Amino acid sequence: MNSGKRLLIIDDDPDFVAGVKSILETANYAVDVAYNPKDGFAALQAKPYDLLLLDIMMGRGAEGVMIARKMRKDPKLRELPVLIITGIREQIAFLFPGGPVHPRFVEVDELVEKPVEPKLLLERVSALLQAAQAKKESAA
Amino acid sequence: MGTRSKILIIDDEEVVADSCTQILQDGNCEVSAAPDGARGLRLAQEFHPDLVFVDLKMPGMSGFEVLEKLRALDPTIVAIVITGFATVSSAVESMKHGAFDFLPKPFTPDELRLITRRGLEKRALVLETMALRREKEMLREHFAAIVSHELKSPLNAVQQNLFALAVELASRLTEDQRTRLERCSSRVNDLLKLIHTWLRVMSTDIEKVRDNFIPTALPSVIAKAVEVVQPEATRKEVDIRTDIQTPLARVQGDEGTLVEAVVNILGNAVKYSRIGSPVRVTARPEEDHLVISVADTGVGISKEDLPRIFEDFYRGEPGNSAQPGSGLGLALTRRIIEVHDGSVSVESELGKGSTFTIRLPALDQPHLQTDPLAESQTGGI
Numbered sequence: 222m223n224s225g226k227r228l229l230i231i232d233d234d235p236d237f238v239a240g241v242k243s244i245l246e247t248a249n250y251a252v253d254v255a256y257n258p259k260d261g262f263a264a265l266q267a268k269p270y271d272l273l274l275l276d277i278m279m280g281r282g283a284e285g286v287m288i289a290r291k292m293r294k295d296p297k298l299r300e301l302p303v304l305i306i307t308g309i310r311e312q313i314a315f316l317f318p319g320g321p322v323h324p325r326f327v328e329v330d331e332l333v334e335k336p337v338e339p340k341l342l343l344e345r346v347s348a349l350l351q352a353a354q355a356k357k358e359s360a361a
Numbered sequence: 362m363g364t365r366s367k368i369l370i371i372d373d374e375e376v377v378a379d380s381c382t383q384i385l386q387d388g389n390c391e392v393s394a395a396p397d398g399a400r401g402l403r404l405a406q407e408f409h410p411d412l413v414f415v416d417l418k419m420p421g422m423s424g425f426e427v428l429e430k431l432r433a434l435d436p437t438i439v440a441i442v443i444t445g446f447a448t449v450s451s452a453v454e455s456m457k458h459g460a461f462d463f464l465p466k467p468f469t470p471d472e473l474r475l476i477t478r479r480g481l482e483k484r485a486l487v488l489e490t491m492a493l494r495r496e497k498e499m500l501r502e503h504f505a506a507i508v509s510h511e512l513k514s515p516l517n518a519v520q521q522n523l524f525a526l527a528v529e530l531a532s533r534l535t536e537d538q539r540t541r542l543e544r545c546s547s548r549v550n551d552l553l554k555l556i557h558t559w560l561r562v563m564s565t566d567i568e569k570v571r572d573n574f575i576p577t578a579l580p581s582v583i584a585k586a587v588e589v590v591q592p593e594a595t596r597k598e599v600d601i602r603t604d605i606q607t608p609l610a611r612v613q614g615d616e617g618t619l620v621e622a623v624v625n626i627l628g629n630a631v632k633y634s635r636i637g638s639p640v641r642v643t644a645r646p647e648e649d650h651l652v653i654s655v656a657d658t659g660v661g662i663s664k665e666d667l668p669r670i671f672e673d674f675y676r677g678e679p680g681n682s683a684q685p686g687s688g689l690g691l692a693l694t695r696r697i698i699e700v701h702d703g704s705v706s707v708e709s710e711l712g713k714g715s716t717f718t719i720r721l722p723a724l725d726q727p728h729l730q731t732d733p734l735a736e737s738q739t740g741g742i
Contacts, residue, residue: 234514234517234518236519236521237514239522240523240524240525241525243525243529244525247525247528247529278510308509308510308513308514308517335517335521336517336520336524336553337521337524338524339528
């Protein structure tokens with residue numbers, strides 16, 4: 222029932238990605254992967270995706286945040302739902318001192334912590350896809 | 362200092378200001394002067410001096426007042442007092458108002474140069490200390506983020522693949538293989554929790570939670586703690602029974618850390634309970650305090666271990682009751698409760714069980730509230 226939905230994972234840890242990707246593929250999603258922010262953003266611009274799974278701590282710091290910022294400025298990408306997958310919550314609090322633990326990066330987003338249990342991962346992905354769909358329909 | 366040092370002279374005697382400027386102005390120093398306190402302070406805001414000479418006796422604002430206001434403006438500015446009526450008492454008074462040193466009139470150019478050099482050295486020291494302190498604070502704050510990333514990333518990758526394999530192989534594994542896969546997952550999980558606790562202790566300044574203190578209801582704290590521990594309790598068939606006297610006054614505190622404190626104690630109670638035995642959590646007022654107690658009928662703690670269990674990294678004697686842990690949970694609990702001006706104590710007998718008691722100062726009159734426990738208890742069992 223999930224076939225046709227195309228997801229992109231941007232995360233610099235190939236082993237972690239393998240674990241997430243296989244769970245999503247078992248649930249019949251089509252999954253592409255980018256192992257750094259640069260390739261990730263290029264992929265987002267090259268092909269339409271239904272959902273992005275985004276790591277925050279990549280490269281020399283919070284390069285995932287950079288992607289979220291760029292997406293927010295891009296009218297084509299602004300509405301793309303994002304599932305943020307991050308090492309620990311404290312890192313988020315650390316990057317945005319004084320801010321809420323879960324900052325809204327883009328229009329539709331949600332945060333889960335690594336490692337993420339398969340059931341929770343699939344629930345969140347499906348909820349985000351539905352929320353994005355509902356938003357699109359109400360706008361139309 | 363790489364750039365030129367900036368010196369400000371506040372003195373109503375034009376001749377003093379002029380001669381000081383002449384003596385001190387060179388390639389290393391930039392000098393500005395003001396004839397009274399008000400103008401001196403205004404100048405200080407734009408000029409950002411390293412060192413300020415202040416005449417004690419001036420028309421308008423007194424030298425002491427100028428000193429106070431300079432300190433409020435920038436506490437790192439070094440101030441030296443100049444005065445015509447040099448007495449020990451006025452010198453002492455100047456120091457009390459934050460002056461670094463004292464220069465009696467009349468003075469020779471060499472005396473002025475000497476005291477200026479000392480003042481600027483002091484200023485360099487103050488700035489260096491501040492920079493070091495800031496760096497230390499930054500290091501500590503970054504430590505958690507950096508180390509946790511390096512330590513946790515590989516474990517996260519391992520765990521994620523164990524999760525995935527469990528799903529993919531679900532129909533193909535024997536019961537024994539499935540159990541071993543689950544054990545792997547649970548051991549990785551213990552390790553992740555351990556790293557988390559260690560980092561938490563090392564990188565957090567517990568005093569800072571005081572900034573977040575608000576009136577906090579204990580029933581909600583207890584409900585949240587029970588919720589965290591419930592899955593493990595369910596696994597061990599340990600029945601967590603709560604008995605909260607209502608209405609109950611609130612405490613001045615931070616809910617997050619209080620929940621953490623109760624989770625550590627309650628988690629231990631479940632961990633060291635025998636399968637099927639109950640853990641009892643009660644909350645009640647006692648004079649102007651509120652008392653939370655957690656009682657189990659588990660393995661208990663030996664007399665030798667009892668006085669040390671709230672110390673960092675204390676794990677007790679390894680015996681047949683050994684359980685995985687960081688040795689920091691209770692130490693962290695003690696710190697959290699102490700920051701809340703409370704105390705934590707324990708009574709225990711080997712083989713019969715332990716009772717931990719948290720005592721917190723009550724904030725206000727009892728609050729009638731809906732029972733938040735009703736919701737959490739249906740969740741886990």
